[in-house]
Amino acid sequence: xxxxxxxxxxxxxxxxxxxxxxxxxxxxxxxxxxxxxxxxxxxxxxxxxxxxxxxxxxxxxxxxxxxxxxxxxxxxxxxxxxxxxxxxxxxxxxxxxxxxxxxxxxxxxxxxxxxxxxxxxxxxxxxxxxxxxxxxxxxxxxxxxxxxxxxxxxxxxxxxxxxxxxxxxxxxxxxxxxxxxxxxxxxxxxxxxxxxxxxxxxxxxxxxxxxxxxxxxxxxxxxxxxxxxxxxxxxxxxxxxxxxxxxxxxxxxxxxxxxxxxxxxxxxxxxxxxxxxxxxxxxxxxxxxxxxxxxxxxxxxxxxxxxxxxxxxxxxxxxxxxxxxxxxxxxxxxxxxxxxxxxxxxxxxxxxxxxxxxxxxxxxxxxxxxxxxxxxxxxxxxxxxxxxxxxxxxxxxxxxxxxxxxxxxxxxxxxxxxxxxxxxxxxxxxxxxxxxxxxxxxxxxxxxxxxxxxxxxxxxxxxxxxxxxxxxxxxxxxxxxxxxxxxxxxxxxxxxxxxxxxxxxxxxxxxxxxxxxxxxxxxxxxxxxxxxxxxxxxxxxxxxxxxxxxxxxxxxxxxxxxxxxxxxxxxxxxxxxxxxxxxxxxxxxxxxx
Numbered sequence: 001x002x003x004x005x006x007x008x009x010x011x012x013x014x015x016x017x018x019x020x021x022x023x024x025x026x027x028x029x030x031x032x033x034x035x036x037x038x039x040x041x042x043x044x045x046x047x048x049x050x051x052x053x054x055x056x057x058x059x060x061x062x063x064x065x066x067x068x069x070x071x072x073x074x075x076x077x078x079x080x081x082x083x084x085x086x087x088x089x090x091x092x093x094x095x096x097x098x099x100x101x102x103x104x105x106x107x108x109x110x111x112x113x114x115x116x117x118x119x120x121x122x123x124x125x126x127x128x129x130x131x132x133x134x135x136x137x138x139x140x141x142x143x144x145x146x147x148x149x150x151x152x153x154x155x156x157x158x159x160x161x162x163x164x165x166x167x168x169x170x171x172x173x174x175x176x177x178x179x180x181x182x183x184x185x186x187x188x189x190x191x192x193x194x195x196x197x198x199x200x201x202x203x204x205x206x207x208x209x210x211x212x213x214x215x216x217x218x219x220x221x222x223x224x225x226x227x228x229x230x231x232x233x234x235x236x237x238x239x240x241x242x243x244x245x246x247x248x249x250x251x252x253x254x255x256x257x258x259x260x261x262x263x264x265x266x267x268x269x270x271x272x273x274x275x276x277x278x279x280x281x282x283x284x285x286x287x288x289x290x291x292x293x294x295x296x297x298x299x300x301x302x303x304x305x306x307x308x309x310x311x312x313x314x315x316x317x318x319x320x321x322x323x324x325x326x327x328x329x330x331x332x333x334x335x336x337x338x339x340x341x342x343x344x345x346x347x348x349x350x351x352x353x354x355x356x357x358x359x360x361x362x363x364x365x366x367x368x369x370x371x372x373x374x375x376x377x378x379x380x381x382x383x384x385x386x387x388x389x390x391x392x393x394x395x396x397x398x399x400x401x402x403x404x405x406x407x408x409x410x411x412x413x414x415x416x417x418x419x420x421x422x423x424x425x426x427x428x429x430x431x432x433x434x435x436x437x438x439x440x441x442x443x444x445x446x447x448x449x450x451x452x453x454x455x456x457x458x459x460x461x462x463x464x465x466x467x468x469x470x471x472x473x474x475x476x477x478x479x480x481x482x483x484x485x486x487x488x489x490x491x492x493x494x495x496x497x498x499x500x501x502x503x504x505x506x507x508x509x510x511x512x513x514x515x516x517x518x519x520x521x522x523x524x525x526x527x528x529x530x531x532x533x534x535x536x537x538x539x540x541x542x543x544x545x546x547x548x549x550x551x552x553x554x555x556x557x558x559x560x561x562x563x564x565x566x567x568x569x570x571x572x573x574x575x576x577x578x579x580x581x582x583x584x585x586x587x588x589x590x591x592x593x
Contacts, residue, residue: 010317011310014091014098021090025083025139032076033146035069037154040284042066047277080139088135096127099316107322108395109354117201122316126309133306141299148292151285158282159274162261194232201228250293258286323394325414335413340406342421342502342533344369344392349401351387361387362398363556374534376544378574379553385537387556389505392535393419423501427508427537429492431480436465437472439480439491443499455498458524461490497528504534541581550574 015022042065103119111119155163205212205221212221265282268274351362362384369375377385390396391403394410402409410418423443431439440455441447447455452472456462464487468474480488496504506525522543538544545564552560552567552574560571567574 010314011091014094015087018087018090021083021087025080025087026142028076028080028083029139029143029146032073032080033143033150035073035076036147036288037150037285039066039069039073040151040154040281040288042069043284044277044281047275047280080143084139085135088131088133088138091134092127092131095130095313095317096123099123099127099313102317102319105321106319108390109322110319112353112355119316122312126312129309130306130313133303133309137299137303137306140295141303144292144295144299148289148296151288151292154285155282155289158278158285159265159268161268162265162282162286194228194235198225198228198232201225255290258290261286323397323415325416326412335408336417338417338421340408341371343371343406344503344533344535345404345407346388346391347401347404349391349398349403351391351396351398351400353387353396360556362391364401365556365558366401367551367558367561369533369535370548371533372531373548374529374536374544374546376536376538376547376550377553378538378541378544378550378577379559380573380577382555383553384556385553386507388535388553389424389507389537392503392505393422393424421501422503422505423496423499424505425489425492425496425507429480429488431476431483431488431491433476433478435470435473435475436468436491439476440494440498442495447498451498452494455494456491458497458527459490459494460524461487461494464490493524493528497524502532504529504532506534507537508539541578 042062100123103123152163152167202225205225212218262283265274265279269276269279346365346367349362349365350360352358352360365384365388367375367388377388379385391398391410394403394413394415397411402411404410405413405418405421432442436456437449437452440452444451449472453462456465456472465472465474474482476482476491480491483491526546536544536547541564544550547564549561550564550567551558552571554573560567560574562570564578568578569575
């Protein structure tokens with residue numbers, strides 16, 4: 001957990017590149033504060049030289065001076081407000097970008113224990129709050145500190161006796177600020193967390209809206225969301241109560257001190273110990289002090305919320321990925337995967353997912369994937385097939401053993417450079433809220449439109465893309481919602497074809513296709529696999545009969561390896577899966593006939 005000093009220090013670090021703007025804002029702030037304090041002397045002149053002396057000319061001069069001061073203060077306020085607001089927007093944008101850059105580099109297991117909705121809340125709600133604080137509340141706090149300090153000095157210059165009455169009340173005013181301020185800070189952090197929970201819950205329900213509606217759970221989800229909203233409201237209510245009590249006590253103490261000061265000052269004016277103008281100026285400065293302290297007590301709570309929001313953002317910013325490039329003395333010492341043979345191997349690998357430490361995903365697993373070979377992984381759900389892909393892509397590192405690229409441990413490579421040698425086509429293809437052409441060239445942003453179209457043709461996707469409302473410029477919606485499952489799959493295959501990888505990872509790449517589309521895409525995949533090292537996860541054994549080797553997995557262990565015919569004889573599990581599947585396919589064919 002970041003302490004307040006550490007949080008403030010890091011926030012200042014984001015502000016330092018824009019020190020010219022801060023200096024400009026501070027100069028404007030000091031200028032307007034000086035004008036504000038000078039107005040008090042203008043008030044004294046208006047009363048003593050104008051009202052009391054009865055001189056119209058001196059009254060006109062005093063009023064003219066006040067008007068000039070007002071114009072100057074307006075100009076200074078414009079400059080200060082613009083610069084501080086600009087800084088709030090700019091610094092917040094930098095923090096948001098830095099946090100996002102770090103988040104997308106984190107290892108996948110981080111997202112097993114941290115919900116995406118909460119991370120999104122930090123990137124949006126917390127940064128928006130921070131922008132408001134830096135661009136408004138922080139400026140108000142600085143202005144109040146400067147003007148209040150200056151007004152206190154002018155109070156002593158104007159009348160020492162009355163100033164002592166004001167100063168005597170300062171400790172009484174600071175006490176509730178310190179006591180309630182700590183409570184507000186803790187509640188501010190808790191409030192931000194509860195808001196994140198609300199956003200996370202809503203995001204998950206909306207993402208799975210078809211499932212919610214198909215099971216008619218709208219009422220249940222509405223009630224559950226209401227519980228989350230009420231929980232967040234109660235935390236906010238507690239925080240608001242503490243802030244309201246803080247403000248009420250400060251106002252009571254400040255105006256109590258002012259009342260005492262006015263009584264003493266009024267008595268001195270009546271007895272002739274001070275002039276009416278001096279009392280007027282003193283009241284003006286005392287009001288500035290009162291308003292400044294009141295503003296500080298209000299803004300203090302907002303600043304505590306900013307500290308809480310900044311803490312949450314800094315936790316994300318400084319979260320470290322467990323998957324890193326090697327700490328070599330020079331870049332030349334890091335092996336370059338592009339210059340090595342695309343052959344892979346597992347050597348006595350044992351692996352447990354961080355979120356399931358008691359359940360072994362792979363146990364003493366060894367396998368060699370030769371250059372240009374096709375290896376198929378089969379087995380029941382939970383056998384460890386997808387884990388093989390996770391380790392090949394180095395989303396995780398094994399607890400024991402090693403995974404190698406051309407006999408070099410994957411931990412010796414830069415993860416980005418390593419992954420550029422591979423292309424993954426998953427069972428549920430990931431598409432983005434963008435048009436067709438951007439989705440296809442996601443792995444190769446520099447690809448030309450002609451190359452994109454060629455890849456789409458090779459994946460037998462060009463025909464249906466042309467029928468879309470805007471062709472290759474058609475927006476696919478969130479997660480490609482405007483396409484069918486088979487169309488999504490072919491877009492993903494086109495992306496892999498365009499990426500031109502040396503290693504292909506196919507996770508049931510044809511599972512979402514109808515028979516005709518499957519045949520077309522299988523031809524495209526056959527062409528794509530030529531000369532490439534390919535690993536296929538397959539449940540439909542008919543699609544991997546051509547594989548050079550078939551590996552049978554069960555409960556994280558290899559229980560068989562060989563060709564289809566060899567495994568029918570040597571592997572009881574494979575034989576059983578084959579009989580069940582081909583028997584099912586035969587029955588389906590009979591029903592069709």
